[in-house]
Each structure stands twice: as C-alpha cells, then as structure tokens.
Amino acid sequence: MLYFVPEPDTQLWQLTEAIADRRPEAPPYGGRFAEIVPHLTIAQSQEDAVLEEVEADLAGKLPFTSHVASVELWCTTG
Numbered sequence: 001m002l003y004f005v006p007e008p009d010t011q012l013w014q015l016t017e018a019i020a021d022r023r024p025e026a027p028p029y030g031g032r033f034a035e036i037v038p039h040l041t042i043a044q045s046q047e048d049a050v051l052e053e054v055e056a057d058l059a060g061k062l063p064f065t066s067h068v069a070s071v072e073l074w075c076t077t078g
Contacts, residue, residue, distance in 0.1 A: 001041065001043070001044045001045075001051075002041075002042040002043040002044075002046075002051045002054055002055055003039040003040060003041045003042055004039060004040045004042060005037065005038070005039050006038060006039075006040070009037075009038050012038035012068070013036060013038050015038075015068070015071065016028055016036050016038055017036070019071065019073060023073060026073060026075045042054060042058065
C-alpha cells in the first residue's frame, strides 16, 4: 500500500472522529486499529515494482496542498 499522511493531520483526525461519533456502527478501519491515521491512499494491492514506480513518479511532485470538499463513508460486509 502507498499512501500520503497529511501534515498537520489534526483537522482530518478530528473529521474522522466526528464521523465515527455519528456512525458508531462503522468505526474507522472496521475497528481493527487502535490508532487512527488519516491518510490518502494512492495505490493498494499492487506489485512492489508498481508501488515503487508510482512513489518515484510522485516524489518530485511533493509536497502539495489540497482541501477536503466532501467525505464518503464506505461500509463493506463479508
């Protein structure tokens, strides 16, 4: 998995907590992790070579600034 962690992460951490408070039946990461790490997933379930290529491509484009305009809560079963 390749992901970005925002700096600072306080606002996204607070947003995650607020969503979790409103939807306690759907805890972050399904409740699997004690610590919440707000992040932006870039690539997942790819071969290591693909992850390395993506990381190398993005390295020259960092840091960047973005704003969260909306959020989606995804719940899966099974």
